Amino acid sequence: MKRRNYLTTTAVLAGGSALFPSMTWAKEELLKDGDLETSLKLLNLWGEQPSVKQELLKNAYTYLNASEGRTLAGLAEQPEFQALCKQAGLTHLGGPLLGSVTEEGASVWIRTLKPAKVEVQVGNTSYGPVFSTVESDLTAVVPVSGLKPGTQNPYQVLVDGSPISIPEDAALVAAPAATSSGKVRIAFGSCFHRWGLGNQKQSELILSRNPSALLLLGDIAVQDRKNHLGLHRADYFLRDLHPAWQNLVATVPVFATWDDHDYFRNDWAGIPKGHTEQDKQGVCDVFRQSWNNPSYGFNDDRRGVFLRTRIGPCDVIMVDNRYFRENKDGSFLGDEQMKWFEEQLLDCKGPFIILSCGSMWSDYVSNGKDSWGVCDPEGRERIFSLIEKNKIGGVLLISGDRHGARGFRIPRSSGFSFYEFEAASLGGRSGPAATSDKWNTQFYGISGKYAFGEFSIEADLPDPEVTFRLMGDDGTEIHKLTLTRSQLTPKG
Template identity: 55%
Template sequence: MNRRKFTTASAVFGLFGHRVAGKELPIHQKLGKGALDVSLRILNLHGEQPKSIQNLFKASHPILFAEKNQTFAELMRHPEIVKRCADAGMTHLGGPMLGCISETGASVWIRTLKPASVTVEANGRMFGPVDSLEESDLTAVIRVDGLKPGSETGYRVRIDGKPIRFNGNTVIRTTSDKPGITRIAWGSCWHRWGLGHPQMDLVRKRRPSALLMIGDSAVQDRLGKTGAARFDVMLRDLTPRWTTFCSEVPVYATWDDHDYAGNDIGGLVEGKFSAEDRSNVRDLWMQTWVNPQYGFEKERSGIFFKTQIGPADVIMIDNRYFRDHRKGLNSFLGKAQMDWVKKQLLESKAPFIILSCGTMWSDYVSNGKDSWGRYDKEGREELFRFIEEHKIGGVLLISGDRHGARGFTIPRNNGFKFYEFGGACFGGRIGPPAKDPAWKTQLYGIAAEYAFSEFDIDSSKPDPEVTMRLIHESGKEIYSITLKRSELTPA
């Protein structure tokens, strides 16, 4: 296919530009220079918001920025904000958002305007109540269960007994318990504007069982200032296209550098990002998304998890929390998380395992900048060798971070090769070169274009198959490949 070419431009968010509607926009000129000005322009970037919503957003800015760790609970104590919410006709502050999909149900996340009792009505039954508390920053997660495998069920959220006002399609589509095709969408680097881009409608209409969000989603470079980060979360939750999407497509989210702290930051940085900052950011993450687990919950560390989506086991690792700047073995994931990953791989019985990392598995792009190749080549080799020695089949590596989308094979000395699919193009940002003649094992490459990735997993065949697609915002297929499980199994 013929693809449009774009020129580079500087941006207030870093060195890279950002494209809207086929044109490259220098954000510092088009979106404004101040923090509030930029956020307001992003709020209206893909469609003008009602004045009442804009007024609420503007009024929230000085309050959430007033203290480093300001919360939504504190925001909603302000009479002016309560009035602005009423003027906008709001019945809740965020959601509903689905997660933790299974054959029999899903979890529903919502943020209320005040502490409240939340229930979900589905299939003629009432689930809950679950209380949203100030301690949970006004969030509640309600588990809906007992649904039929492979079914579609509408649901309604009630707060203190009253149905919320919501224009989205609130529906739960459970995964099937029979062999067949399961679709899983994935990618990274929405930043703050990509969640409202029209391609989110295209992803939704393709009806994936879930969306895996592998970093740089919504929150932008807040360096542990969780009040400012909550302002970014508010921008997410006031974006109609996002709320419509997540009310019917379950999402699973891990962070990368920009939503962890800032560009290329991992672990702790003296004088810039402390252990307290890291703990506060993790708490915010747990209140913002609806994952099945959050790292080592007893030790309150990390946000990694394993889940099952139809015939796929999904392992989403945390490549930021435990990073050690001294580099060397276990400096990337930490020893405890590395041991956990090995255990999950060894125990998996699924035909395919999606193993996600916020940044690159290979060293092709930017010479592995901020990735395994710079921090922990030994750990990466240890993990790859573990997969090979135990003949763990069907491992699909997915990654993000480097703006654009590039795929590679990673050849091994024993003749086996891993497949790495990179998809950091949900925000349409310019990044490193899309392709390079020196990258001899490259499968595809794009930059400065909106696109998304998906897997179709067919578990009905004797040798199960997976088809990976990279799809342009126009709906045209940029790249696809179909692989059998046997091809992804070390000999």
Template identity: 25%
Template sequence: MVRYKFPLLFLTLLFTTIFSLGQDKFTIAFGSCNNQNLPNPFWQDIISLQPNVWIWGGDNIYADTHNMHKMKKLYNQQKNHFLYKKLIKTTPVLATWDDHDYGKNDGGTEYKKKKESQQLFLDFLDIPINSPRRKQEGIYHSKTFNINNNSIKIIVLDSRYFRTGLTKGIGSKRFQSNTHDKGSILGTQQWKWLESELKNSNSSFNIIVSSIQILSKEHGFEKWGNFPNEVTKLFKLIKTSKAKNIIFLSGDRHISEFSKTTLKNIPYPIIDFTSSGLTHSYNSFKNEQNKFRVGEVISSLSFGILHIDLTNNKVTFQMRGKNNTILQEINQKYP
């Protein structure tokens, strides 16, 4: 048997380097549009990647009901899926909701069971009964992950609880932009909260999760673009807050795509990574305008991955399909 002798100092430096490299990497896995009655082919793939966090991007179940007993049953069905249970044993979970788990298709502030629905949503996430999130209106929240001398803040928005009425579209478009600069997506209190979250953030990256797309605005479905005043307000806040390296994550559309734009005096591009869906997708997708799109639309089942390299301030964005196949990838260097 051959034995190798290494100086203790060398071994110490080696293991310190390996540990530091591991700690300076952070992986986010996320996805949306998960019908509890359909097979989800991705849980084992996601588990194998050992993400630092899993983020539900909305439509985490399909309930569409005023019956809270039914909604609870559907949440329990998803929660008890044996592979999902395996995932959450080792992986922190953050989540927003979209319309189908909120309880009403395309629903907003008018949904009469939103308070009851919120409690079931928090039950699904095992949020303690005495948590302040149980008393606030809306499910918005944030969490900061510390990695050595860096941190990543994940800000989860609620695009349902306070969202005012949509403007009906013309022709094939279901909805169109509100041209009178009225209405809101986030509501007064959530806007104040978001302003505070960004202005007081010292994190190296700030990930903003929205159930609906923020950048893509030419299609006729739900989107931030239906409320141009809200988009303007958000972009202004990004500029004034001076929060570092903001990235958008979104879902809802049953397609996956990357959208990218630039803002004056912001030294990096703003990327909106849409990932959808986990159990069903827009397989018949043909074409759709999006002037901010980078790459191609993926209309097959997929989930999203962000590999964040905090040493080099680089993010690798990946759409992944079955068996962890990389369907599309972009890389972005940040200041």
């Protein structure tokens, strides 16, 4: 599919301002998260936005900040906000955000301006309707199926029968066929931390590489809002105002789990001290309304955000390392999720399996702070031993949390090694040391640079291969590593 000149389009939206501000300023000033002034700086970071768009954010933030329980549905009822939306030509509050991709299609998430009937049209076929409601905080998710595997299909979203404005050249992606052969490309990363969401170079680069999906591992859009659900929603509203984000997710299907910052705040998990089960459930409900996953945890009152999916020849399991933790040793996933995880691992059929966790599998960075190595080494050993005992092949570990990007080989006493690919660099933030002389199993490390991870899988070879690339937002291939399935399969 031909891509439009994205930078030119963004310049028009931004009023022609400088597109690439000093990120030194961003990293120093935007550490002061939490107030309206910061949110406005973030909105304008990648090019000054029209004044009416800034007024929209001011109005939304002020309303949502006033009470912990305020919603976007309540905001949309306010006459002043309605008038600003009309002045800005806003046809909807968020989306389209693609997700839940399969070989036959994907789902389309949208947030409307009022309770409405939502349909998606692909060619001459209409899907839906699905109704957005006050209870869903004006969101609707429309499943689309019956497409040919591995295709990109132009689409339109209709709200109450009228087409809404969506990014030019938006296409609905169907994944490659779910077989043990074939090719697929999957992008991944974490730690947008709000200011990376507007990085148009990075978004356009991901788009240009035509991945079948983008896996986001946490610290994405919400920044340390604790139990203030109004501000959780304000941060998601800010996310959906960024042209770079709008263009990316209108074509690349997204699967998302959380980490600490978009859960409550840094290093928090379970029910934080001074908070309640109701607080935890509320944060989870807002997250589920703001994304487009095929499932969320147990899909019942137990909640959680873990999931399993299949993208072409690759199984994907994304765990939830926050919601079920009991803030004591040995409870990283909780008993029920751990049992679920083991069952899913044994059931995987693809030549490669991506295992995703919001924080790191290894102990190397920051002495393993807030990772498996410190919080639940017994649980990690239980998983690794299960993989080795059952000779489960093709396992790729991905992680986030520790700002920057690092890759490690995790050696086992059996002589086998797991490979961990961390790409917590979508927001370009600096973090702990990128490298160390003590880390003799490390194969890449960066800090303070915008980058995303990518797996290109060729499963139709006699010994299927996966090539990892760490891609800088300037198109630089920072690191490349090719591994075969046999290298990723325990022997004994």
